[in-house]
Amino acid sequence: MFTIIKGFMAMNTTNILKSLRKKINLVDESIIELLSKRQSLIKEIAKEKIEKKLKIRDEKREKELLCFIEKISKQKKLNTQLILKIFKLIILNSVLEQKKFLKIISNKKINDKTISLLGPKGSYSYIAALKYNKYKLKNYELNMLSNFKEIVCAVELNQSHYGILPLENTSSGDIEEVFNLLFEHDIFIINEFYLKIEHCLLSIKTSDIHKIKNVYSHYQPLKQCNKFIQLFPHWNIKKISSSSYGMQKIMQSNCITNAVIGSEEGAKLYGLQIIKKNISNQKKNITRFIIISKKLKKNHKNIPLKTSIVLKLDKNINNFLEILKIFKSYSIVIHKLQTHINIHKPTKKFFYLEITNDLYSNNTIKFIKEIKKIVDFIKILGCYPINNI
Numbered sequence: 001m002f003t004i005i006k007g008f009m010a011m012n013t014t015n016i017l018k019s020l021r022k023k024i025n026l027v028d029e030s031i032i033e034l035l036s037k038r039q040s041l042i043k044e045i046a047k048e049k050i051e052k053k054l055k056i057r058d059e060k061r062e063k064e065l066l067c068f069i070e071k072i073s074k075q076k077k078l079n080t081q082l083i084l085k086i087f088k089l090i091i092l093n094s095v096l097e098q099k100k101f102l103k104i105i106s107n108k109k110i111n112d113k114t115i116s117l118l119g120p121k122g123s124y125s126y127i128a129a130l131k132y133n134k135y136k137l138k139n140y141e142l143n144m145l146s147n148f149k150e151i152v153c154a155v156e157l158n159q160s161h162y163g164i165l166p167l168e169n170t171s172s173g174d175i176e177e178v179f180n181l182l183f184e185h186d187i188f189i190i191n192e193f194y195l196k197i198e199h200c201l202l203s204i205k206t207s208d209i210h211k212i213k214n215v216y217s218h219y220q221p222l223k224q225c226n227k228f229i230q231l232f233p234h235w236n237i238k239k240i241s242s243s244s245y246g247m248q249k250i251m252q253s254n255c256i257t258n259a260v261i262g263s264e265e266g267a268k269l270y271g272l273q274i275i276k277k278n279i280s281n282q283k284k285n286i287t288r289f290i291i292i293s294k295k296l297k298k299n300h301k302n303i304p305l306k307t308s309i310v311l312k313l314d315k316n317i318n319n320f321l322e323i324l325k326i327f328k329s330y331s332i333v334i335h336k337l338q339t340h341i342n343i344h345k346p347t348k349k350f351f352y353l354e355i356t357n358d359l360y361s362n363n364t365i366k367f368i369k370e371i372k373k374i375v376d377f378i379k380i381l382g383c384y385p386i387n388n389i
């Protein structure tokens with residue numbers, strides 16, 4: 001009798017579960033419908049912006065909107081951090097959609113093979129992308145974006161096949177922002193290469209070093225040239241989205257007091273003069289660029305390969321000793337080992353590792369299985385050919 005009642009209750013619970021799941025389906029359908037409505041509005045906004053020649057991205061509006069979202073999600077007692085994360089992604093997606101729409105409207109041929117990078121033309125990423133495109137991709141269209149996050153999201157959201165990002169530099173070290181994006185987003189490294197970066201101080205042709213008051217650039221070139229900059233304490237240093245955006249701005253402003261730190265190639269593109277060449281802290285200023293993709297790539301077995309991994313451990317330091325033992329027992333060779341701080345939660349650390357092993361070899365597969373047992377979090381960031389400087 002008791003078993004019959006239990007069986008009946010179980011059946012009843014299953015029916016309740018079924019009906020609740022049906023309700024969830026309806027709620028999810030409404031969410032999708034609302035997102036589709038939002039997407040249509042985004043297109044309308046894009047048309048208006050194109051007509052009125054307004055910038056696609058409106059950071060002030062984004063801030064206001066996120067404040068509003070935060071307020072109402074708190075009122076509804078939702079996980080505010082999660083909701084904000086979702087909305088930041090939705091907004092970023094609409095920026096990328098609007099930029100794509102702008103291209104269609106302005107009758108630019110849309111190539112389905114694109115590589116996203118920090119633009120506009122003349123940036124170091126542009127020079128790196130031209131080089132990579134010439135040797136490896138051929139005929140991929142360059143999709144110029146305004147920051148590293150947009151590049152990562154364009155690839156993650158399948159709006160672009162590949163992305164190109166600087167990862168580290170001999171003068172400024174690791175680019176933490178890019179490492180954090182790799183850890184947080186669903187993308188993979190499929191290649192790497194090195195590029196010599198020769199920073200120059202550029203201005204319009206009628207200026208000279210004594211007239212300069214404002215110096216513009218992306219935060220990376222500014223960091224890589226900080227010793228040179230320190231020689232001119234009266235300069236106002238202005239961080240902007242890219243060195244080439246700075247070139248565009250000073251060319252348009254036509255003002256003798258403005259200068260930008262950027263490339264010689266960029267100077268030619270924007271008709272600027274080079275006031276001083278090679279101003280980096282180190283003579284051999286080299287940047288390591290990576291190519292990112294939505295999918296992990298399998299490589300030929302007969303070329304030397306590197307696998308990048310990120311790990312998060314709990315506070316127990318002994319864990320790391322355990323990890324090292326596993327490395328030893330599988331004869332894994334560590335090429336690089338670094339700790340990185342989570343930009344959003346500075347108390348949280350990640351371990352970033354590069355091993356000179358093929359991710360798909362039986363030995364590496366077994367090694368990763370072992371590691372997974374003792375870490376809090378592991379993400380394979382990619383497997384790609386080793387490209388020495």
Ligand SMILES: O=C(O)C(=O)C[C@]1(C(=O)O)C=C[C@@H](O)C=C1
Pocket residue numbers: 042045046056057058059061062065090091092094095098
């Ligand atoms: O309000 C706008 O201007 C929009 O284009 C919409 C939107 C959004 O998705 O909410 C997208 C991009 C802007 O940077 C700000 C907001």
